[in-house]
Amino acid sequence: xxxxxxxxxxxxxxxxxxxxxxxxxxxxxxxxxxxxxxxxxxxxxxxxxxxxxxxxxxxxxxxxxxxxxxxxxxxxxxxxxxxxxxxxxxxxxxxxxxxxxxxxxxxxxxxxxxxxxxxxxxxxxxxxxxxxxxxxxxxxxxxxxxxxxxxxxxxxxxxxxxxxxxxxxxxxxxxxxxxxxxxxxxxxxxxxxxxxxxxxxxxxxxxxxxxxxxxxxxxxxxxxxxxxxxxxxxxxxxxxxxxxxxxxxxxxxxxxxxxxxxxxxxxxxxxxxxxxxxxxxxxxxxxxxxxxxxxxxxxxxxxxxxxxxxxxxxxxxxxxxxxxxxxxxxxxxxxxxxxxxxxxxxxxxxxxxxxxxxxxxxxxxxxxxxxxxxxxxxxxxxxxxxxxxxxxxxxxxxxxxxxxxxxxxxxxxxxxxxxxxxxxxxxxxxxxxxxxxxxxxxxxxxxxxxxxxxxxxxxxxxxxxxxxxxxxxxxxxxxxxxxxxxxxxxxxxxxxxxxxxxxxxxxxxxxxxx
Numbered sequence: 389x390x391x392x393x394x395x396x397x398x399x400x401x402x403x404x405x406x407x408x409x410x411x412x413x414x415x416x417x418x419x420x421x422x423x424x425x426x427x428x429x430x431x432x433x434x435x436x437x438x439x440x441x442x443x444x445x446x447x448x449x450x451x452x453x454x455x456x457x458x459x460x461x462x463x464x465x466x467x468x469x470x471x472x473x474x475x476x477x478x479x480x481x482x483x484x485x486x487x488x489x490x491x492x493x494x495x496x497x498x499x500x501x502x503x504x505x506x507x508x509x510x511x512x513x514x515x516x517x518x519x520x521x522x523x524x525x526x527x528x529x530x531x532x533x534x535x536x537x538x539x540x541x542x543x544x545x546x547x548x549x550x551x552x553x554x555x556x557x558x559x560x561x562x563x564x565x566x567x568x569x570x571x572x573x574x575x576x577x578x579x580x581x582x583x584x585x586x587x588x589x590x591x592x593x594x595x596x597x598x599x600x601x602x603x604x605x606x607x608x609x610x611x612x613x614x615x616x617x618x619x620x621x622x623x624x625x626x627x628x629x630x631x632x633x634x635x636x637x638x639x640x641x642x643x644x645x646x647x648x649x650x651x652x653x654x655x656x657x658x659x660x661x662x663x664x665x666x667x668x669x670x671x672x673x674x675x676x677x678x679x680x681x682x683x684x685x686x687x688x689x690x691x692x693x694x695x696x697x698x699x700x701x702x703x704x705x706x707x708x709x710x711x712x713x714x715x716x717x718x719x720x721x722x723x724x725x726x727x728x729x730x731x732x733x734x735x736x737x738x739x740x741x742x743x744x745x746x747x748x749x750x751x752x753x754x755x756x757x758x759x760x761x762x763x764x765x766x767x768x769x770x771x772x773x774x775x776x777x778x779x780x781x782x783x784x785x786x787x788x789x790x791x792x793x794x795x796x797x798x799x800x801x802x803x804x805x806x807x808x809x810x811x812x813x814x815x816x817x818x819x820x821x822x823x824x825x826x827x828x829x830x831x832x833x834x835x836x837x838x839x840x841x842x843x844x845x846x847x848x849x850x851x852x853x854x855x856x857x858x859x860x861x862x863x864x865x866x867x868x869x870x871x872x873x874x875x876x877x878x879x880x881x882x883x884x885x886x887x888x889x890x891x892x893x894x895x896x897x898x899x900x901x902x
Contacts, residue, residue, distance in 0.1 A: 636705070
């Protein structure tokens, strides 16, 4: 009884402690050792209960205090993110610091701030940045270019545009750094971006092609899935891009489009008189009248006209940027139709040619089909290896949907239910039999005392008592066992002490009958 009582007290104490213990939730995850130790020290100073998991990278606190603690720790600059930022300059003893130490602190702060900013990007758990900012040598006209290397730990895989965004982010934050000089490596040692790349146009072209194919594939999948059902279509799309940049200049002359630019007219006239070659004073005097009838005259006239025309001219310069689509090829695989027979079993049926032609028409419209460009669209109906699901998996409805229980709430109620079930099991399997046994022992003791207190009749019951009812059969059985044990003990005493037994019998015989 003492052992059972101690076990029950310990069990119910455990249940009470579990019920009264506050529900713990996550305060911060993926913490470094420095941040975890600083947060634990602050929680101990405030007297807040906490738990550490995953080797200290996860800190759990009571659910009702998580919001206030996050605001309080953020006020103190925690967590720092596993690196030092511009708070390195908050120290007051920087007056006697040399310029070399200041430059090192500035480099550390810049690397830490960039690492924190990169960790804010989705899928990135941790980041570490190394910057190389070379100084310009004396008497040198060319300054060496800075470079950077980044190591990231990611969940899953990074998209090409995310990698390019990281490179441009770091390059924009460092003076003189180009995105092509930034290398990105993941935790597995896989090179995500080459910092020594000299042809960034090709990398950009691959990203544009990948993004174009992904966007077009999603459009085709959406429109086909709306017809055949979700998950019952597979789409593969390939785009052929021309990344050559072409510059073309052409001159065109129009002979019919003449325009008079300038016109010049020149006229000349001359008159010559014949005096037979005589030179006299009379002929040279002014006002001398000569006989016109006797003088021969030579007269000439010349007219010259010059016209300048301009012919119409057209100069055309065409610049074709890289990234033209030369051809698009689309392959669409659709599943058939599933119906149920009389037994309720699914039966597969092929889609008709009319349905496939309609799906192909939709696909052509979605991708901007151009036959002159050489585009190809193929729609094929084949049976998928996996059968369709029996029914869609919807969101939780009913009471759970109305109350919007979280996973932690459900686990908490499950834990309470298990504890209550264990308590009921202990109550009915341990406590109830013990109480019943104690009560039965009290009844047996009362019956024995009643038997021993008065003379017994032939039936073994006290004289003058009525016959026991049927409900007292169990008590009578127990009384018979007690009487049998008493007779057995008396027999043992008689065998061990025959002389005293004979004396007691003689005394009983010598007593007068009342």
